[in-house]
Amino acid sequence: METIVEKSLEEQFEAKIANEIRIEPKDWMPEQYRKTLIRQISQHAHSEIVGMLPEGNWITRAPSLKRKAILLSKVQDEAGHGLYLYSAAETLGASRDQMIADLHSGKAKYSSIFNYPTLSWADIGAIGWLVDGAAIMNQVPLCRTSYGPYARAMVRVCKEESFHQRQGFEIMMTLCNGAPAQKKMAQEAFNRWWWPTLMMFGPKDDESPNTEQSMRWKIKRFTNDELRQRFVDMMVPQAEFLGLTVPDPDLKWNEAKNGYDFGEVNWEEFWNVVKGNGPCNKDRIQTRVKAHEEGAWVREAALAHAQKRSQREAANQAK
Amino acid sequence: MSQQKEWPLWEVFIRSKQGLDHKHVGSLHAADAEMAIQNARDVYTRRMEGVSIWVVESKHIHASNPDEAEAFFDPANDKVYRHPTFYEVPAEIKNM
Amino acid sequence: MELAHTTNTAAQNYSPELRELLFQYTLQLADTSLILGHRLSEWCGHGPILEQDLAMANISLDLLGETRSLYQYAAELEGQGRTEDDLAYLREAVEYRNPLLVEQPNGDFADTILRQFLFDGFHYLLLKKLQNCSDQRLAAIATKSFKEASYHLKWSSEWVIRLGDGTEESKRRIEKALDRLWRYSGELFQMTPVEQELHKAGFLPDYAQLKQQWDEHVAKVFAEATLEVPQNVFMQLGGKTGMHTEHLGYLLAELQYLQRAYPGLEW
Numbered sequence: 001m002e003t004i005v006e007k008s009l010e011e012q013f014e015a016k017i018a019n020e021i022r023i024e025p026k027d028w029m030p031e032q033y034r035k036t037l038i039r040q041i042s043q044h045a046h047s048e049i050v051g052m053l054p055e056g057n058w059i060t061r062a063p064s065l066k067r068k069a070i071l072l073s074k075v076q077d078e079a080g081h082g083l084y085l086y087s088a089a090e091t092l093g094a095s096r097d098q099m100i101a102d103l104h105s106g107k108a109k110y111s112s113i114f115n116y117p118t119l120s121w122a123d124i125g126a127i128g129w130l131v132d133g134a135a136i137m138n139q140v141p142l143c144r145t146s147y148g149p150y151a152r153a154m155v156r157v158c159k160e161e162s163f164h165q166r167q168g169f170e171i172m173m174t175l176c177n178g179a180p181a182q183k184k185m186a187q188e189a190f191n192r193w194w195w196p197t198l199m200m201f202g203p204k205d206d207e208s209p210n211t212e213q214s215m216r217w218k219i220k221r222f223t224n225d226e227l228r229q230r231f232v233d234m235m236v237p238q239a240e241f242l243g244l245t246v247p248d249p250d251l252k253w254n255e256a257k258n259g260y261d262f263g264e265v266n267w268e269e270f271w272n273v274v275k276g277n278g279p280c281n282k283d284r285i286q287t288r289v290k291a292h293e294e295g296a297w298v299r300e301a302a303l304a305h306a307q308k309r310s311q312r313e314a315a316n317q318a319k
Numbered sequence: 320m321s322q323q324k325e326w327p328l329w330e331v332f333i334r335s336k337q338g339l340d341h342k343h344v345g346s347l348h349a350a351d352a353e354m355a356i357q358n359a360r361d362v363y364t365r366r367m368e369g370v371s372i373w374v375v376e377s378k379h380i381h382a383s384n385p386d387e388a389e390a391f392f393d394p395a396n397d398k399v400y401r402h403p404t405f406y407e408v409p410a411e412i413k414n415m
Numbered sequence: 416m417e418l419a420h421t422t423n424t425a426a427q428n429y430s431p432e433l434r435e436l437l438f439q440y441t442l443q444l445a446d447t448s449l450i451l452g453h454r455l456s457e458w459c460g461h462g463p464i465l466e467q468d469l470a471m472a473n474i475s476l477d478l479l480g481e482t483r484s485l486y487q488y489a490a491e492l493e494g495q496g497r498t499e500d501d502l503a504y505l506r507e508a509v510e511y512r513n514p515l516l517v518e519q520p521n522g523d524f525a526d527t528i529l530r531q532f533l534f535d536g537f538h539y540l541l542l543k544k545l546q547n548c549s550d551q552r553l554a555a556i557a558t559k560s561f562k563e564a565s566y567h568l569k570w571s572s573e574w575v576i577r578l579g580d581g582t583e584e585s586k587r588r589i590e591k592a593l594d595r596l597w598r599y600s601g602e603l604f605q606m607t608p609v610e611q612e613l614h615k616a617g618f619l620p621d622y623a624q625l626k627q628q629w630d631e632h633v634a635k636v637f638a639e640a641t642l643e644v645p646q647n648v649f650m651q652l653g654g655k656t657g658m659h660t661e662h663l664g665y666l667l668a669e670l671q672y673l674q675r676a677y678p679g680l681e682w
Contacts, residue, residue: 024385026382026384026385027385028385028386049465052459052460053460056459056460059456059457059459060453060456060457060669060670061669061670061672061673062673063504063673063674063682064500064504064674064682065449065479065482065483065486065499065500065503066483067682068456068479069476069479069480069483072456072459072472072475072476072479073365073472073476075459075460075472076365076459076468076469076472076473076476077365079459079460079465079468079469079472080362080365080469082465083347083362083465083466083469084345086465087345087346087347090328090346095325096325096348097325121673121682152345153345156345160366171682174681174682175682178680178681178682179677179680181677181680182677182680287460287461290461291460291461291462291463294463294523294524295462295463295464295524296463297582297584297585297588298463298464298467298524298578298585299326299350299463299464300324300581300582300584300585301577301578301581301582301584301585302326302350302351302354302577302581303324303326303350304581304582304585305350305351305576305577305580305581306350306351306354308580309351310351326464347466348464348465348466349466350577353573354466354573357470357569357570357573358466358467358469358470361466361469361470361473362466362469365469365473
């Protein structure tokens with residue numbers, strides 16, 4: 001009896017997916033769908049939060065008051081985006097505390113790109129231009145992802161992020177049109193961030209275990225390699241416009257496929273960073289753990305006060 | 320340190336401009352209602368998205384059961400006479 | 416470099432002496448907002464909970480916005496072709512005119528909250544009056560910032576209450592913050608010669624009156640927070656006349672690093 005009910009629920013679910021009807025929090029869903037979503041959404045949220053650190057690193061050193069305000073509002077937006085995403089995951093029954101605990105214990109992953117250091121001001125330009133550019137390619141299709149709360153959070157995220165890439169490009173443009181020392185700074189940052197950015201799209205399709213099911217459930221809309229190709233095709237002309245050299249000797253226009261051929265990503269480096277051996281993995285997590293632990297007494301105090309207050313109000317009403 | 324307890328979850332509703340309904344925009348954590356309203360202001364209205372905020376602790380929301388969606392909502396399907404287009408108005412009558 | 420132009424017709428009629436006084440005072444206000452905004456921005460990514468990380472960044476952004484309007488006006492009053500960034504990035508610690516309170520390090524969340532609370536009360540009361548300042552530009556800037564400061568004061572007052580009347584630990588921490596920071600609160604209301612002159616000329620309110628209202632607000636919030644208002648504390652002065660604590664130098668070294676390392680470039 002139960003298995004028949006289960007089966008018809010699954011059929012209904014599959015029919016919704018096929019008909020592009022969004023799945024909402026209380027709808028029946030396969031356990032694996034729920035798990036995949038919690039994993040992906042929380043990973044996405046963690047990336048926003050950890051992603052605040054490399055850029056936050058330069059807020060206090062931004063070279064003008066205007067840049068300082070822009071950078072602070074951008075990093076603040078990332079906190080907001082992390083929050084929207086944690087909220088979306090919470091509709092699936094995950095608690096934020098648990099998700100954060102998983103991040104801190106290393107059980108949950110976040111985007112490896114944030115395990116690279118920001119060494120000069122040009123890195124802030126490069127992150128906005130390249131990393132946010134890549135993030136947007138990943139994120140725009142997610143506005144149509146099959147799970148309602150996730151899709152709605154992504155609509156908000158994408159709307160707010162539209163200025164992020166532009167401010168990065170503007171920083172790069174200012175540097176590239178500036179003094180030789182600035183141009184050099186820009187090229188060096190470009191060299192450092194190009195390859196890690198290509199890694200952001202994830203492993204090659206034939207080595208990406210989750211892609212197939214996620215595509216079927218319309219959680220994911222394009223494969224890793226498709227997005228990576230699109231990104232390269234979009235960015236190369238922009239780099240040329242800036243007068244920057246793409247650090248890839250194998251980069252070549254391919255008329256037949258109407259796109260660029262490009263060199264092989266260093267997958268050994270990619271897997272190493274994923275495993276925790278990137279230049280900043282330890283620092284990033286330590287920083288997050290420290291903030292969370294040092295904030296514990298604040299969170300407790302606010303709860304304790306709220307309880308005292310509501311008890312007092314209840315006592316007053318009883319009088 | 321004592322067992323950590325999470326701040327409660329709140330649902331946030333925002334009126335984007337005078338004359339419109341409050342609309343659900345998302346959720347957040349806060350220790351009390353006052354803080355929930357302020358957090359909602361800081362989180363969800365950074366780009367002038369609102370003129371009024373409602374918050375309600377998520378545990379107080381009661382929702383209809385999606386399993387009963389057919390029983391709940393399909394019966395409204397055949398009440399076409401509830402809609403103005405059901406009725407024929409002679410062409411001579413210009414406004415009704 | 417582009418020559419600063421003045422859009423304030425009233426300012427053109429000022430005597431050179433008055434202009435200089437207003438320049439000095441506007442600079443003092445700008446320095447104050449910048450340094451506090453900078454300190455708050457150091458929290459970004461490190462707050463006790465995501466929601467409060469966003470709240471502190473919002474306050475910091477408000478202060479940075481106010482900073483820019485004030486520096487721009489100061490540059491116009493000075494009329495030497497300096498820009499807002501020249502004023503922020505190319506002055507030494509001894510030239511900065513912010514009160515000592517705002518340059519104090521963030522410490523823990525209780526220190527940050529208390530620093531904010533002590534300042535917000537003053538900021539709120541001052542801006543409330545400055546909205547009617549006979550200098551139109553200062554009045555306009557104050558009108559915009561007053562709305563922001565009203566929110567800041569509400570936010571920091573509530574947090575003082577939560578921490579004071581929260582747990583034993585939070586009480587201990589906010590009392591420690593009080594012990595550390597209260598001695599910098601008196602300077603906010605101590606008029607410098609510049610402020611006295613401007614008060615005489617009718618541009619600034621009587622700070623003694625502000626102090627009275629400030630005391631009332633502090634007493635009210637502390638009562639709710641179950642905190643004692645400290646008595647007979649020796650007040651540290653000097654920031655507003657350039658005698659700073661050692662903390663400011665390090666803050667400026669960080670803030671000004673790129674402009675100092677690569678002089679004269681656009682960013």
